[in-house]
Amino acid sequence: MGTKASILLINKKPGLTSFSSLNDIKRTIDPKVGHAGTLDKFARGLLIVLTGSMTKLNVLFSTMDKSYRAEISFGSETDTLDPEGQVIATAAIPSFEEIQQAIPSFLGSIEQQPPQYSALHINGKRASDLARSGKEVEMAKRPITVYSFEPVSYDNGLLVADIHVSKGTYIRSLARDLGIATKSRAHLIGLERTSIGPFSLSEAVDAKLTEGLVASVAQTDERLKRVESVSIFEVADEELFRIANGSFPRAVKVRRQSEHEVYGALYSKDGVLRAVADMKEGRIIAQIHPYRKEIVG
DSSP states (O other): OOOOEEEEEEOOTTTTTTTGGGGHHHHOOOOOOSSSOOOOOTTTEEEEEEEEEGGGGGGHHHSSOOOEEEEEESSSEEEEETTOOOOOEEOOOOOOOHHHHHGGGGGEEEEEEEOOOSSSSETTTEHHHHTTOOOOOOOEEEEEEOOOOOOEETTTEEEEEEEEETTOOOHHHHHHHHHHHHHOOOOEEEEEEEEETTEEEEOBBBBBSSSSHHHHHHHHHHHHHHHHTTEEEEEEHHHHHHHTTTOOOOOOEEEEOOOOOEEEEETTTSSSSEEEETTTTEEEEEEOOOOOOOOOO
């Protein structure tokens, strides 16, 4: 078993929960594993997986916008709003023109009611657990942003669309609400996450231990540089031993300043990522490639 701080791009397969998809990674890379943004069991696509001390940066990745290819089936709504639920309502299938007319009302900043079957907590309990126990739960609406909603095809009540949204958006709820807006009912039958922030599904690898997964671990340094909310700093050689012992550097050289700086990536002069720091609190939160001082004699 290894112990490695890394940022991994994983292609989750349908039929697995996000948590169970990480079993091999926990055994072979680091037992401390987290993911930024859950995918439902039926869904597939990009998961950002953080291991080791990188899990402390979950907030950076979970707040990124996301893109999906959604398959929305009109004519029926299920209790879970996905293909695994029970049908609770049916209605006539709308025309493509009716769908096109309804989509603009979902663009921009809107209020969305999350699904009852979700991981959100209500009074300390998961909403999905309460729903399965037969309790009716009133899910409070919350603000989200839909940046784009582009139909790809529509055939016999099945809409395929590419959707770009802010964090916290439930595509299942969009499907439900679009169905109602077209005087029909709808639910998701397929969902693929195609991007998270600057990261694309085309970069993702299988979660099984393969050469691709090993190569993905090695790309951690480069991936952190792509997170615009992280400032980039260079530290002098004489600061490396100090950082390796968990102390904040006495001086840093700015290479990229984030507009909303909280976290900073500390690189040595040779371009190696040494640590990640909380710049506001002035402390090291993750050591990546610690410097080891050579002892002579």
